[in-house]
Structures are given as C-alpha cells and as structure tokens.
Amino acid sequence: MLESLLVNPLATLYHEELFLIQWVQNFFAPVAPLLLLLSEHLTPAKLLDIYIPVIGVFNQQLMVLLVSALGVMNVFSSLIKWSAPANRPYWWLREYNDTTAVQQYHGTCQTTAAFPSSHLVSFSTTLYLIALVFLPACWQRLKLPNRYLSTSCILTVILGGTAMSISRIYLAAQFPHQCLLTCFFTIFTLHTLRKYSKSLYNLRRFKAIPILGCLSISPVLIYFGMLRIDMDPHWSVRMAFKWCMDPTQMRHEDSSIFVLARDFGYLTGVVLSLPIYESLENKTVITKRLPLLLVLEMLNYYARLETPKTYGRVAFVAYEFARNAMHSFTLLKIVPKLTA
Numbered sequence: 001m002l003e004s005l006l007v008n009p010l011a012t013l014y015h016e017e018l019f020l021i022q023w024v025q026n027f028f029a030p031v032a033p034l035l036l037l038l039s040e041h042l043t044p045a046k047l048l049d050i051y052i053p054v055i056g057v058f059n060q061q062l063m064v065l066l067v068s069a070l071g072v073m074n075v076f077s078s079l080i081k082w083s084a085p086a087n088r089p090y091w092w093l094r095e096y097n098d099t100t101a102v103q104q105y106h107g108t109c110q111t112t113a114a115f116p117s118s119h120l121v122s123f124s125t126t127l128y129l130i131a132l133v134f135l136p137a138c139w140q141r142l143k144l145p146n147r148y149l150s151t152s153c154i155l156t157v158i159l160g161g162t163a164m165s166i167s168r169i170y171l172a173a174q175f176p177h178q179c180l181l182t183c184f185f186t187i188f189t190l191h192t193l194r195k196y197s198k199s200l201y202n203l204r205r206f207k208a209i210p211i212l213g214c215l216s217i218s219p220v221l222i223y224f225g226m227l228r229i230d231m232d233p234h235w236s237v238r239m240a241f242k243w244c245m246d247p248t249q250m251r252h253e254d255s256s257i258f259v260l261a262r263d264f265g266y267l268t269g270v271v272l273s274l275p276i277y278e279s280l281e282n283k284t285v286i287t288k289r290l291p292l293l294l295v296l297e298m299l300n301y302y303a304r305l306e307t308p309k310t311y312g313r314v315a316f317v318a319y320e321f322a323r324n325a326m327h328s329f330t331l332l333k334i335v336p337k338l339t340a
C-alpha cells in the first residue's frame with residue numbers, strides 16, 4: 001500500500017475511495033430514492049431555469065443575488081472542469097480494471113470532468129444566499145447575537161453540501177475527495193465574493209466587459225493547449241461514451257462545450273446588467289412580478305425546446321450562449337424595470 005501510494009498517489013486514493021463509495025451505496029440504500037431525486041432535480045440548469053425565477057416571484061432581492069452569484073460561480077466551476085482532467089469513479093473503475101463492485105444508476109452517466117461538482121457548487125451557493133437573506137430576520141425575532149450569523153450561513157452550506165455530496169457519491173459520479181474539495185472551493189469563493197460584493201455590484205460595464213473578454217479567451221487557449229500536448233479536449237465525453245451503463249442517457253446539453261457556453265452566456269447577461277445595485281432594491285409588487293416572470297419563463301422554456309441540435313456545434317453553442325445571456329439580462333435588468 002505504502003509503495004503504491006508513493007508510486008501513484010492519485011490512483012491509490014481513487015482505489016481506496018472506491019471502497020468508501022461501495023460503503024455509501026450499501027449504507028444509504030434505504031434512502032436511495034431521495035438521493036437520486038436530489039441529483040436529478042437540483043441540477044445547475046434547473047436552478048437557473050426554474051427555481052431562481054420562482055424565487056424571484058416572491059423576493060426580487062434574493063433573485064438578483066442568486067443570478068449574479070451563480071453567474072460567477074458556474075463560470076469558475078466550468079473553467080476548472082474544462083482545464084483539469086479529473087476522473088469520475090464509474091469510468092475510472094472500468095478503465096483501470098478495478099474489481100470493486102460499484103453500481104451505476106440513472107443519473108450516474110455524466111460527460112464532464114468530475115471536479116468541481118457543478119451540482120454541489122450551484123446548490124451550496126443557492127443555500128448560502130437563501131440563508132444570508134432569511135437568517136437575519138430569524139435572528140432578530142429570536143434575539144440571537146449577530147456574531148453567530150455568518151457561522152450559521154456556513155453551517156447551512158455544510159449541511160446542504162453534505163446531503164448533495166452523499167447523493168453524488170452514491171451515484172458514483174464523484175469521488176469523496178472531489179466533493180470535499182468542491183465544498184472548500186465554494187465556501188472560499190463565496191466568502192471572497194461577499195467581501196468584495198459592494199465593489200462588484202457597483203462595477204461599471206466598461207470595466208467588467210474586458211475582464212469577461214479575457215476570461216472567455218481562456219477556454220479557447222486551454223483547448224489549443226490540450227491539442228498541443230496531444231490530449232483530446234473531449235476526453236470526458238469519450239470516457240462517458242465508453243463506460244456509461246446506458247449511453248442513451250448522455251445528453252448534448254451536458255457536454256463540456258455546451259456547459260461552458262451556457263455559463264459564459266449567463267455571466268454575459270450579468271455583466272451587461274451592471275451596475276446591479278439598483279435592481280437589488282425590493283420595491284416591486286408580487287402581482288406585477290408573477291405574470292411577467294410567468295411569460296418570461298414560458299418563452300425561455302420554448303426557446304430551450306427549440307435548441308438547434310442538427311445544424312452543427314457552432315449553431316448549438318451560439319444559441320445556448322445567447323439564450324442564457326438574454327435570460328439573465330432579462331431577470332436582472334428588464335424585470336425590475338418593468339415592475340418598478
């Protein structure tokens with residue numbers, strides 16, 4: 001064991017963690033339907049397209065915070081995924097002929113790299129912001145000391161993150177250390193964003209657009225960098241295609257390039273809405289927001305159904321980029337204006 005640890009520490013870690021996955025699959029078998037539901041219904045895409053607009057009907061301030069924070073967090077997460085070739089347990093096991101008995105489920109088949117877990121990043125971010133908006137009111141009512149407020153927000157993220165991590169590990173979609181590192185990454189990034197939130201909300205568009213431009217070039221540079229070192233940029237799709245129990249579960253919408261377009265599109269809408277501190281004011285009434293958001297989300301739903309999948313990759317990616325940019329821009333700029 002010690003010898004193999006020295007020779008190939010990552011492979012040893014993967015091998016040892018497969019036993020942990022096996023244990024999780026046995027121990028949590030009684031609550032399996034719940035764990036499968038968590039991963040199926042709390043995907044990053046569903047948070048952006050369904051849950052955030054629903055939250056927006058009741059609380060505009062929280063919606064604005066969520067759209068802007070998820071815009072940034074998802075881009076960071078997709079960029080790391082695109083550049084770091086982290087294996088998923090269900091394909092690593094087969095690729096290296098490991099004999100540990102780990103099961104695949106509906107939802108295991110994913111086509112992007114494993115780290116960080118997008119489910120974990122977006123779910124924890126959402127929970128953190130919900131706690132940040134609602135806990136102060138509870139604190140006031142219960143007359144609790146303010147110094148525990150920040151700790152309670154972090155605790156909410158840890159609890160929610162643990163539930164989602166168990167779900168991802170149960171599905172054999174992530175190794176345990178990848179979930180743990182994702183939690184650290186999320187807490188650290190959220191903490192940093194909160195520290196600079198005032199300057200970020202007041203940031204002018206002409207300053208943010210060049211930053212976004214530089215950020216957008218990085219996936220292209222990474223792509224050519226991979227080709228240069230003879231690495232297939234679509235290695236994770238190939239792995240999924242090879243080892244998914246049922247390859248019909250693979251969806252174009254979940255491939256790395258598509259996810260990058262989705263997340264960069266969403267962030268572009270956020271950047272074009274800057275500065276957003278005005279939209280943070282919660283003066284609008286629910287009776288105005290409800291019909292508007294309902295119409296907007298129906299349009300977004302039909303736009304999603306019409307995604308061109310047979311006209312080549314460029315049309316597919318460009319469409320997804322534009323749809324998401326328009327979606328976040330409408331939520332941050334147009335909805336608050338029309339309902340003010």
Ligand SMILES: O=P(O)(O)OC[C@H]1O[C@@H](O)[C@H](O)[C@@H](O)[C@@H]1O
Nearest residue numbers: 043044045110112117118119259
């Ligand atoms: O990284 P995870 O949590 O395994 O999620 C895999 C993929 O799951 C899909 O549902 C998301 O739309 C993608 O954004 C994500 O990359």
